[in-house]
Amino acid sequence: MKSKFDAISSKPFWPAPRWLARGAHRMAWRELGRADGECWLLLHGGPGGGCQPGMLKPFDLGRQRVIAPDQRGAGASRPRGSIQANHTAALVADLEALREHLGVPRWSLLAGSWGTVVALGYARQHPQRVQRLVLRGAFRLTRREIGGLLLPSARKGKALGRSDAVWPVKPGTPLAWALADLAQLLQSGTPGVASLHALRGWALREMRDAAAGLRRSLLHARGSAAAALRREWAALRRRQRRAEAGLLRPRANRSDRLLWARYRVQAHYLRHRGFVRPGALDGAVRALARQGVAVAWVHGRFDAICPPANSRRWARMGLVAGAAVSLRLPPCGHLADEPAMRAALRQCLAGPPLGPP
Template structure:
């Protein structure tokens, strides 16, 4: 019953610390809600110490959701974590909706959440697509950001999106989705593919074609993540053999997940398929519009942060097979050139995912200062 609690309606006699300390005890699947412009309500969760340094966690996607594992880089005894599901994503309502859903609205949502929580400033920990939103927010509100830790930065370039959805040349062969599970033929342009995916995935309930497309998209992402982790394992075995067992276990787990997802491609619809369709409905909407980010805007955001003295720690897996490490290298170099000391770059031997052992260790060093 209380899972639908409106975060704007709490006893006036509570102190902010009492109010948020109680909110931090709520189960992850029962978030608070902040009303936005109709029809949207943003789900968010609070964890850790309300008196500690505030950290905003921005999930990837677009279309993803905040997961408990995103808390792992933080020290919850001295950090306060704020974990919202972006507009239309996760537990935010309405789920999977594209209406009034664009990056400028997400920036406004994040700022509304900061005001609602009574925070002057906060730090931001973001990964993948979340780095785009983090840069957009920090460019618009640099005075509200203490520092950013950005993992696996996404540049919204066509080759990043096309490399996943259209296939890339690997070992002399072109790897593309099988025609039976993909809505367009090989060779279809990326805009036409994204348009078709968006059309399929924005139907109300999973049909056969939309179900196959969502499942195949998820499988492609998982396989590229597994490929990056496999590359990292090869290098770690040679350069840091003491870390190899942990990476080997993570890679084996990811590979099992990919195999299970592949085996389920043709199974009847299950209870998780509607959530999957909603996720990729939002993602196709954003990618079709290049994240609603104008060309050069991310570079301008990096320049703004350097000029305003906002520190940015770029952390990128050296073997990332989804977002190229050159994204973070280039932006870190740009920030350093404009304001020496304002940007740092860490390149752990890892792939794209934030919970890979060496990536997590690098994030903890940046966030915790240890």
């Protein structure tokens, strides 16, 4: 029987997924850690992403139990890339069905980026099932966040050269039109040239904004943290160079098919603003405060994808409402794997639930 850690690499063991039937969807989920330990639900970002082994690093699997599902159409869930009956209310219902399936009375939630939207939705609907929330790099679904990623920009550090030249969204395009065009391009499972440019260009845009935060982190890091960041930076730059080199490749490969599934789901959600009504996220934060659910907000100070003002706003809102709230702003960008972010998350997960403020 495999141990929870590989003895040579010290990396968490990543098991094959199990499945939960949910109508036309099969939700993939994995369970790791100590079976009788403090139970955590791990929610990935995206939309359209998936849980990865690196997301386990903040946990102590010797004393914590981690449930890691892939959302509809994402990761190992099937059908891959499906947008049928795929909306935020369905994701919340899937999580509650998984909790019932596992017989977990209450669990805590660790969520990042888009996952914070799903976490807030779940906690608002099922507060009695939530011990506490740790929310990283909170996403507010604003025009600034979505447009900053997808709309062309002449601003220094935002231009992508050859990628911008083939990016299907042209300067001056309204955001709603851009999202509709991208969603249409990614409908077919056998993408043409324009679709390949769209999904490859989308990946490059995400890497560009992740690199912006990582670069600023490097300016403030010292000692071993700086060395670890330089390795992260070098790895990200290698991925960027490979992506740039393959931008105009005429044929799709396996990597393109995975990107298609990811960005098809993401375009679907962003086009509908996450299927979240205006003001609903603010309402969820206030409701959780009234219900006494503790929330730890953790946001990279140099996050170039989701602005730190998101977490500041919601932490302040929770405090005003009398919630048990903490706010950490580590010197890092959006990536969960940056050393300062990992350290901040470990502190949150290791500590007991917050008491009254």
